[in-house]
Amino acid sequence: MRGNNGTSHRTERVASMIRRDVSVIVDSLSDPRVHGVTVVDVEMSRDLRNATVFVTVDGNDESVIKALNGCAGYIRHVLAEENSEMRGVPQLKFVLDKTQGYYERIEQVIKEIHNDNND
Numbered sequence: 001m002r003g004n005n006g007t008s009h010r011t012e013r014v015a016s017m018i019r020r021d022v023s024v025i026v027d028s029l030s031d032p033r034v035h036g037v038t039v040v041d042v043e044m045s046r047d048l049r050n051a052t053v054f055v056t057v058d059g060n061d062e063s064v065i066k067a068l069n070g071c072a073g074y075i076r077h078v079l080a081e082e083n084s085e086m087r088g089v090p091q092l093k094f095v096l097d098k099t100q101g102y103y104e105r106i107e108q109v110i111k112e113i114h115n116d117n118n119d
Contacts, residue, residue: 014086015042018051018079022092025078026055026068033067035059040097044090051090054097061096068094 023039036058043052057064068075072092080089 011044011046011048014048014090015044015051017083018042018044018053018090021079021082022053022075025075029071031067031071034064034071037064037068040099049088049090051092053092053094055094056097065094065096 019039019042022042026034026037026039038056039053040056041054043054044050053068055065055068072094076089076092080086083089
């Protein structure tokens with residue numbers, strides 16, 4: 001999870017389950033617009049009614065996120081069917097996870113510094 005900012009064990013457990021299940025559901029979608037999506041993390045609201053799903057994508061980030069948010073109702077429906085023991089299935093909002101790009105940029109800068117020092 002992105003950080004324990006006062007989240008309960010139950011909130012973390014639900015977020016983990018949603019991350020796992022949404023990842024499987026997204027992989028099974030036949031929509032070609034959502035090909036190459038990886039679910040990285042899920043943050044739950046304290047009341048468990050909303051879930052922000054962080055993803056990385058191959059291709060056009062904006063169009064993939066738009067397609068995922070367009071499919072959010074269907075994904076939520078499948079989640080409800082697969083997890084009948086849940087009291088309520090949260091609303092899903094898909095957002096692009098930018099941390100991977102940030103880490104890749106840091107790695108690139110370090111390599112450049114290292115190469116400059118070797119010259």
